[in-house]
Amino acid sequence: MGRSPCCDKAGLKKGPWTPEEDQKLLAYIEEHGHGSWRSLPEKAGLQRCGKSCRLRWTNYLRPDIKRGKFTVQEEQTIIQLHALLGNRWSAIATHLAKRTDNEIKNYWNTHLKKRLVKMGIDPVTHKHKNETLMSSTGQSKSAAATLSHMAQWESARLEAEARLARESKLLHLQHYQNNKAAAPNHCLSHKASSTNWTKPNLGNGDQQLESPTSTVTFSENHHLMIMPSGENNSVPNVTEFALSSSTSSDVKDSDHDWMRQINCPTEGVQEGFTSLLLLGDSGDRSLSTGQKDEETSDCSYYEDNKNYWNSILNLVDSTPSDSSTMF
DNA sequence: AACAGGGTCAACCGCAGTAGA
DNA sequence: TTCTACTGCGGTTGACCCTGT
Numbered sequence: 001m002g003r004s005p006c007c008d009k010a011g012l013k014k015g016p017w018t019p020e021e022d023q024k025l026l027a028y029i030e031e032h033g034h035g036s037w038r039s040l041p042e043k044a045g046l047q048r049c050g051k052s053c054r055l056r057w058t059n060y061l062r063p064d065i066k067r068g069k070f071t072v073q074e075e076q077t078i079i080q081l082h083a084l085l086g087n088r089w090s091a092i093a094t095h096l097a098k099r100t101d102n103e104i105k106n107y108w109n110t111h112l113k114k115r116l117v118k119m120g121i122d123p124v125t126h127k128h129k130n131e132t133l134m135s136s137t138g139q140s141k142s143a144a145a146t147l148s149h150m151a152q153w154e155s156a157r158l159e160a161e162a163r164l165a166r167e168s169k170l171l172h173l174q175h176y177q178n179n180k181a182a183a184p185n186h187c188l189s190h191k192a193s194s195t196n197w198t199k200p201n202l203g204n205g206d207q208q209l210e211s212p213t214s215t216v217t218f219s220e221n222h223h224l225m226i227m228p229s230g231e232n233n234s235v236p237n238v239t240e241f242a243l244s245s246s247t248s249s250d251v252k253d254s255d256h257d258w259m260r261q262i263n264c265p266t267e268g269v270q271e272g273f274t275s276l277l278l279l280g281d282s283g284d285r286s287l288s289t290g291q292k293d294e295e296t297s298d299c300s301y302y303e304d305n306k307n308y309w310n311s312i313l314n315l316v317d318s319t320p321s322d323s324s325t326m327f
Numbered sequence: 328a329a330c331a332g333g334g335t336c337a338a339c340c341g342c343a344g345t346a347g348a
Numbered sequence: 349t350t351c352t353a354c355t356g357c358g359g360t361t362g363a364c365c366c367t368g369t
Contacts (some may be wrong), residue, residue, distance in 0.1 A: 077369095332368085
């Protein structure tokens, strides 16, 4: 596995990009597409390595990037997806419209992680510090195993979906580049159009991307939703894809039933752990509403944990209650 | 006004995975 | 099968900015 030596070359510039460099890169990609990143700098007249150009493009210059403050919904999405996926920023980024993995990673490290720590929640496990003490009981153990199983399954599904989204994005970009000559369009006013991804206007500020397998709705004000796409699906849907992948080959139909049971609506799900977390930094909150005595706390922790994961699954689960097509 | 310390974020580094010869 | 070239990803760094003293 030879590692790319591109950045070791002498004479290549490092550090912050100048507006002139940005302009060169932007102009070149608009004109030719990025093609091979390695050869791009030379062709574009940049004294940079290809890697640096790619990073600048993907994290800053790309037209479909939203900058500025994260909304509460975005924060919630990040926290919930992080609980499910861990530090897989690119996978998380596929579920946040117009945010880059780098931006999400930075935001997590500088804001969200600290907030969790401040509240006594382990940012890695997303468990309240007290929860560790409860883990020795049988019920908690089985609950933990159940939740872990659930998380693994969802993780595999999301991973597959993220991969699919990436592929579609690529196709979309290629299509965009191919169409550029016919219909010149400034990069920064780029409008999504592709045979694989469409972006209908929902008229309420929401943006929707439709992949061949599912429709991902992004909203400033609403939870992320993934819905089965229209009737003309010639490609297996995301869930089927995930289920057929090696990472989730052990998930059988019985697991789906099991998932359904676990995922049945629970009172207070929408006000789960994360929502409470986001509502304020008031610090000394308990996991459940009200005070718990010692005898009931174990059960309550289990309930809270279940609610937490349910809220996560509500977020990522594309399954409307009656959509038998998904399973 | 000057300095120190902390926070933020763009950019870099290096590993891992993959495609193709 | 092996090697090389290349891309993608996550962790880390460091310059810049802000705030408090």
